[in-house]
Structures are given as C-alpha cells and as structure tokens.
Amino acid sequence: MLPDIRIDTRLGPDVACLLDEHLRDMRAVSPPESKHALDLDSLRAPDITFWTAHRNGRLIGCGALKALDAEHGEIKSMRIDAACRGQGVGSMLLQHIEQEARRRGYTRLSLETGSMDFFLPARALYARHGFTPCPPFAAYRPDPNSVFMTKRLSDSR
Template sequence: MIHIAHDDPARGDVHQLLSEHLADMFATSPAESVHALDPSALSGPSITFWTAREEGELLGCGALKILHSPHSSETFGEIKSMRTTAGARGRGVATLVLRHILDEARSRNYGRIYLETGTEEYFAPARRLYARNGFTECPPFAGYALDPNSVFMELRLGAKD
C-alpha cells in the first residue's frame, strides 16, 4: 500500500530524487527557464513537502507552496517538485501525490492551485496528468514571466476568487 506523508527534502533518498529532478530540468530546459527548487528551498516555511512510499521505499514526491494574492486576502497554492522514481512510473504514484496535494489545498480553503511546467516533449506526461485532473493553461502567476519554455496552469478549487 502506498502511503503519502510529510517528509524532509534533505533525507538521503529524497535528496537523491530531487537532485535527479534538478539535473533533468537543466538537461531539458535553458537555465533561465528552470524553476525547480532544491532541497533547502523545499524546506522553507511557505512549503509543505510530501513523499509517497511503499514499505519504506521512496516512490515519489510533491510540494505545495503558499501564494498570497496581491489584490485580496485570498491565499492560493503552487505545486512544486512533482517527481516519481523511474521504477514507480506508470503505477499512478503521481496521480496519488497530486490528489493528496489538491485535498490539502482544499482543506486550507485555497481558491486556486497553480503550477509551471515545461513545453518540451519531456514534460508531455506531466501536462497530460495535470489536464486529466482539471488544470487548464493560464497566464504567468506569482512573479513568473512569459517564457516559451514554460506552460502555466491553474485549477480553480471552488473557493471564492
């Protein structure tokens, strides 16, 4: 059974997975278009980080970053560092982690969830995952700028905008 729980991004196996993630991001996108966070940034106070494990084995991870609306007191979220291990791909781990993050965002009464992902073919599975779960493309958010290497997506969660 797969369990999703808070975890430490600096934990050995998690740090290794995040290092692979960052390496892949820099291998597929220009440096100025890489928005992935390193383990120390994922440990920040505005981020909640989870891992998916089965019998202690790391299968994947994901994070939720708090965003504040500049125009209201509304709070939103941004998905960061969604990643599955090579051995866990195709098992639905990313969907489980994503749904966990969305459930948490709803419990916090976030109005929307945003994310940034790449435009390259490498990111096509991620874009399909997000689209299957109701995300649609949107303009840049939270300080991001238009970038031909980035796709910005949002999901309205039903809280007031």
C-alpha cells in the same frame, strides 16, 4: 499496494537523490533561465509543505505545496521514481496535495512545467486532473519554455 504519503520535514538522502535526478533532468532539457525546480534548502522554506510517497518503505515520489497567498497555492517538485511511473502514484500524490489545498481554504492551485516534449506526461497528468493553461502567475514571467496551468478549486468540489 497504495503508497504511504506523508509530510517530510527531514528531506534526507533518499529525497536528495530523487530531487538530484529531477534537477539533472531539468538542466538537460531546460535552459537555466527557464529552470524553476527547487533545491533542498528552498523546499525547507516555511511557506512550503513537502510530501513523500513510499511503498514498502521505499521512496517512490514527492511533491510540494507552496503558499502564494491565503487563497492560492502552487504545486512544486512533483517527481515520481522512474520505476514507478504509470502506476498512478503521481495521481495519488496530486490528489493528496489538492486535498490539502482545499483544507487550507485555497480556491486556486497552479503550477509551472516545461513546454518541451519531455514534459508531455506531466502536462497530461495535470490536464486529467482538471488543470488548464493560464497566464504566468506569482513572480513568473512569460517564457516559451514554460507552461503555466491552474485549477479553480471552488469549481471542482
């Protein structure tokens, strides 16, 4: 069954729980200066659109798109419930966010993820969808604990 992906402005307790797991994982594997995951208040910023994925009424994943400028967006807070990993939910959510980025006229979509082995599945997902390593973007600085990736949307229609 395909997940129902929708904009979520409420960011209720189920989202808080999923993101708490995300933040706990980030704290466990990333030093504080290398943790770029957003909390609930940050995800409510006007330059961020947040989506949740549901199956049978249950939250199974989330992801966000942050507007960096008129042509560049950043993927933030991608998280899939552990019980649903490997079922294509991450790919569907990523494609949904990319489709929205294209609709907005973005020509580039970028992200930051960890360089540790823990993040290997995430990096593989992004690479399968055409993201390639890039230098730090926006306010990021070089960091051995971070991998920066980007995708030119104009080249992959």
